[in-house]
Amino acid sequence: MRVFKSALAAVALTTLLLLSGLSAEAATFTFSSSDPGQGVFLNDNDVRLFPFTVTETFAQLTISTDSYLNEAFLGFDPTLALYTNTGAAATDLLVVGSISQNADPELGLGDDFVEVVVPAGNYLLALTQYDNTPFDADSDATTFLGEGFQFNNPVNPPEPDYTNPGGTERFVDLTGATRNGSFRVTVVTVAVPEASSAVLALPGLFALVGIAVRRRNMAKGN
Numbered sequence: 001m002r003v004f005k006s007a008l009a010a011v012a013l014t015t016l017l018l019l020s021g022l023s024a025e026a027a028t029f030t031f032s033s034s035d036p037g038q039g040v041f042l043n044d045n046d047v048r049l050f051p052f053t054v055t056e057t058f059a060q061l062t063i064s065t066d067s068y069l070n071e072a073f074l075g076f077d078p079t080l081a082l083y084t085n086t087g088a089a090a091t092d093l094l095v096v097g098s099i100s101q102n103a104d105p106e107l108g109l110g111d112d113f114v115e116v117v118v119p120a121g122n123y124l125l126a127l128t129q130y131d132n133t134p135f136d137a138d139s140d141a142t143t144f145l146g147e148g149f150q151f152n153n154p155v156n157p158p159e160p161d162y163t164n165p166g167g168t169e170r171f172v173d174l175t176g177a178t179r180n181g182s183f184r185v186t187v188v189t190v191a192v193p194e195a196s197s198a199v200l201a202l203p204g205l206f207a208l209v210g211i212a213v214r215r216r217n218m219a220k221g222n
Helices: 005-019 196-210
Strands: 026-032 048-065 078-084 093-096 098-103 110-129 184-191
Touching: 048 078, 093 110, 110 184
Parallel strands: none
Antiparallel strands: 026 184, 048 110, 048 184, 078 093, 078 110, 098 110
């Protein structure tokens, strides 16, 4: 079971209350393994990075996958992580996704989502398989993209078969089912018109979102 979902939900609800009544325009785009130049994951510890830019002063991002539960994909159990994008190794983590509502309540299997309000700037969305979550090499309060991920980082040997060590199959989920390397991510951006009450509340929202790192109650001990 993944935790901290309630914290992220509280952030989303608070943001909605702050911004209710304000007019906004939404844009939607997708990243998919069927897109030219993308392709499927080949190993358990693969990482796919999707850069994008927010041009509005503030925008609400709703980012989700549907490739685990969608029978047209039957892809791996995904994890989303959103980073600022400074073009350097110091690119730091904003938030890690939570399990979607359409999930197995016992094992925590399912698609992933992120909801957060961000200022204008460049961002990187990282897609990995659970539980190849962002790695904090020096165990400090800040996690950078350059520190890598749990099974693909500069400190430890890479583990391309961590869901089935020593086996030939990849993308084995917690039920023992073998999935595949397909994925699809949808990003919805909604421009948030400037409002003094919303802007003043944003630092607190970021502080809460920053701790929303999901974990699953699993025997692997990771």
